[in-house]
Amino acid sequence: MIEECLVVEFRVMGDDCPLARATREVEAPLDCRPPQARRDGNALLRFSVRGEYEALVERLDGDGDIRYLHVSNTDGIANVRCLSKRPCVIHRLVDAGFMVESVQYRDGVETYVGAVVGHDVLRGVLEAAGETVGVTLERVSPLGTTDDAPVARRWDLTLAQEAALETALEMGYFEIPRDATASDVSAELGIGKSAFLERLRRGQTALFSQLFGGNRS
Incomplete structure (x- = not known):
């Protein structure tokens, strides 16, 4: 059994996925659930937008890579679900062993926080990152049993x-x-x-x- 688990944070620039393109054009920060890859290569996306979201939704609705766009609004927060025909960089890191916990989009820049089990897996994830666009390793730290990093603990807030x-x-x-x-x-x-x-x-x-x-x- 491998006892060491590492918290890892990546920063991604230059991704050509629909959410990155949209947030480069429209100022609307996105907090995303980890995307779910389908066997056909498409990705199921679920994310939230605070404040003004109409321009972002309009931009995504006109994107040929987005299908089945659905928006619900609760207390001024838009919860969006859709299918993307162009998966983002994160799927390559997941395939290499990265266990994603949170994904954020800000002005076209993506931030991934997650975990890897052991340094061997980390090396494989870094090799996969090196083969993609603009992926930078921002942080690596050991994950302890009482760690309050996002991977170890989520605050139960709306x-x-x-x-x-x-x-x-x-x-x-x-x-x-x-x-x-x-x-x-x-x-x-x-x-x-x-x-x-x-x-x-x-x-x-x-x-x-x-x-x-x-x-x-």
Whole structure:
């Protein structure tokens, strides 16, 4: 049995997959589930877009490599499912042994976080990366049994709660004194103040419950 597992992060530039092309043209960061490759070479995609998403959806709907596009909207977050006839670079890394955990697209740049089991597998994944476009190894670290990296642990938050917490942190809502008010953050999120405070409360409760072993929701 191989006891060593490594957390690995890759950065990819120059991919010609539909999501990379779309985010190069439309400013709409995407948080993706690991894509599922089909035997026919197509890929099943599922991802979320926060805030304005209409331009991105329109861009994908006009892409000849995208089929069966479906969009659902919950609390200002678009959940998109579709079939891509052009798989992305990540499938080559997965074939070499990379266990993908999260995929993000920002301005045409992809970030993959996942794990590999042992250095031999890592070498094979790096060889596969070297044969593709613009793949850079950003980080490698051992994965411990109590590691809180994405591969080892996921916080049980909704996308809306995550967006509320992340935006509040970025705008300085938690600073002392505060750099932004609840009204400022809610305006940035495009929701009402009471909705923001409710998401913040529920998100904090979920985080603290997991950190300190509570079971309140």
